[in-house]
């Protein structure tokens with residue numbers, strides 16, 4: 015039995031008790047002594063009153079534990095009092111009982127009315143019964159028994175109805191409270207679409223004031239766009255076989271107040287008295303949708319610049335390609351890489367780097383048309399997509415755009431109160447000429463961007479097929495390079511560098527050769543850039559350093575006893591924190607004095623990471639190792655490098671030397687370089703000397719050393735030893 019229903023037990027027992035008292039008094043006079051009759055009547059009346067009182071308290075939920083403990087003692091105390099009263103005068107028994115019961119019912123009725131509206135009918139009928147009892151007590155004679163019986167029966171039926179109403183109302187209220195306490199909307203509709211039940215949350219979600227407003231409405235009245243057909247079609251889904259419940263849908267509802275509400279609808283069938291209804295739960299998923307949108311955004315947007323990220327860009331480019339294909343139009347992809355961005359990050363920190371990226375992105379965005387797409391592709395890489403271009407125009411439109419971007423970058427940046435110059439390198443690929451899917455176009459633009467970088471930064475290049483062949487070649491070489499050191503596929507050749515005045519062999523340049531088991535002989539011009547890109551140049555350079563020093567060690571105590579070995583060092587080697595240690599170990603292990611080693615660097619190495627390069631070169635010079643600037647004249651040819659890096663030697667590039675006999679411009683340029691080198695106290699080496707005439711001019715100009723095919727080609731070590739022996743004999747005799 016439910017806790018609430020125990021009131022019926024108390025009331026039932028109370029009623030039984032009162033009836034038992036009546037039987038004892040009116041029907042048991044012949045079987046019991048008067049004292050027993052009086053006592054039992056007093057006991058049953060007390061039991062009945064306590065039962066009514068306790069039932070009422072229980073009904074309204076106010077029967078406390080400590081009160082319940084007094085119920086049985088209360089019956090005995092009250093019985094004692096009634097017995098004592100009637101013992102004096104047993105004529106008081108009937109009117110006294112009616113009076114006591116009447117007063118109790120008046121109290122119960124008043125109490126119920128005061129507690130809740132739903133008890134008003136019950137309370138009123140009980141008060142009437144109470145009043146009727148009092149009236150009966152005052153005037154009830156045997157002649158009135160018939161009237162009394164009818165009156166009391168009518169009132170009992172009325173209070174029964176009042177009780178049924180109160181209990182039903184309570185059950186309904188409990189049900190309503192339960193569905194109202196649900197955190198989601200809830201409604202029950204019938205086959206025709208009429209709403210039978212709805213909770214307050216449902217009303218609120220749909221823009222109504224109360225749930226009551228919804229009851230009786232047709233579902234199509236709930237939302238402006240909802241038609242009768244849609245309402246019927248929804249219900250039909252519940253009649254279908256093999257349906258998994260709940261039927262779950264998500265939708266964005268257009269509400270009557272003009273707002274939109276993203277919801278999840280959970281529909282389940284509900285059968286009442288053989289009729290199929292549909293029970294719909296509405297879950298407000300605005301918050302979930304906001305989070306989904308945020309995640310979607312995060313997956314598509316670069317947090318630093320707020321631009322599309324790589325994934326979003328790919329998807330967008332695929333769309334633009336499809337559009338261009340369907341309309342016979344073109345589109346272009348610009349792959350933009352900020353030069354030297356790493357230096358900004360390293361020198362000023364990542365916050366400054368981010369600021370620079372945002373400024374660069376802002377400048378680019380400013381140059382673009384509303385439909386153009388700008389995305390951050392990676393660290394310092396951006397991509398611009400120019401969509402919907404007329405046939406034949408993609409190439410020049412992209413080149414124009416690239417020029418504008420290069421100009422915008424050239425105006426310099428202010429980052430963390432520092433004025434910085436950051437250039438960009440741009441590669442261009444067009445649809446349909448250079449690829450017909452997003453991956454191919456981006457890859458082609460990337461390859462073209464690398465070509466632009468190689469051309470010396472701040473440049474743009476448009477993709478062409480030869481670049482692809484080159485990139486593919488790079489991939490093949492990259493694959494073949496792996497394991498080539500362990501497989502002993504590399505060896506060194508040595509090219510003599512002689513004193514221009516005396517002809518004496520004073521230096522040799524070690525040059526790397528690769529005889530690949532897969533590709534055959536591969537020239538350094540092809541494999542060195544690939545090794546530099548992959549980072550393998552560090553291992554390869556270390557091998558060259560050790561091998562060359564070992565060779566010079568082996569030449570000790572011979573004609574090449576005091577020769578200086580010159581080796582080429584790439585930027586990545588110099589950035590390797592182990593590099594200086596490796597150099598010093600190579601010297602010690604092979605017994606070389608530091609002046610016997612000269613490291614050849616190109617201008618590109620020097621500009622890449624000035625602060626670090628300066629520090630490393632300082633440590634190398636402290637060791638006593640010589641530093642030589644290779645290919646001078648081909649790169650930036652900046653005088654500041656010559657003073658800034660404390661170089662020992664300047665190597666004049668072959669490109670100038672080859673023309674000095676015939677070109678006045680080359681002649682005067684080489685002359686100027688030599689004069690400048692002298693003034694800075696540098697040793698000068700002329701590269702690519704191929705003729706005696708060139709050698710003579712260079713010697714006359716004051717060049718200290720000569721290197722080139724005129725003296726000797728790069729040769730294996732044993733040939734070089736023979737050459738050196740021959741030369742020293744010739745020099746001695748000469």
Ligand SMILES: Nc1nc2c(ncn2[C@@H]2O[C@H](COP(=O)(O)O[C@H]3[C@@H](O)[C@H](n4cnc5c(=O)[nH]c(N)nc54)O[C@@H]3COP(=O)(O)O)[C@@H](O)[C@H]2O)c(=O)[nH]1
Nearest residue numbers: 525526538539542558582583584644702703704721722723
């Ligand atoms: N980081 C490293 N780079 C290296 C290493 N070994 C070589 N290289 C670089 O590869 C480039 C090509 O070198 P290579 O094919 O060996 O060419 C050298 C000489 O053979 C060539 N040379 C010398 N004299 C002449 C000449 O009279 N005519 C002519 N046509 N070519 C000549 O010049 C190259 C030497 O160049 P340089 O280093 O600039 O002095 C080249 O850039 C090498 O630097 C290595 O171990 N590590």
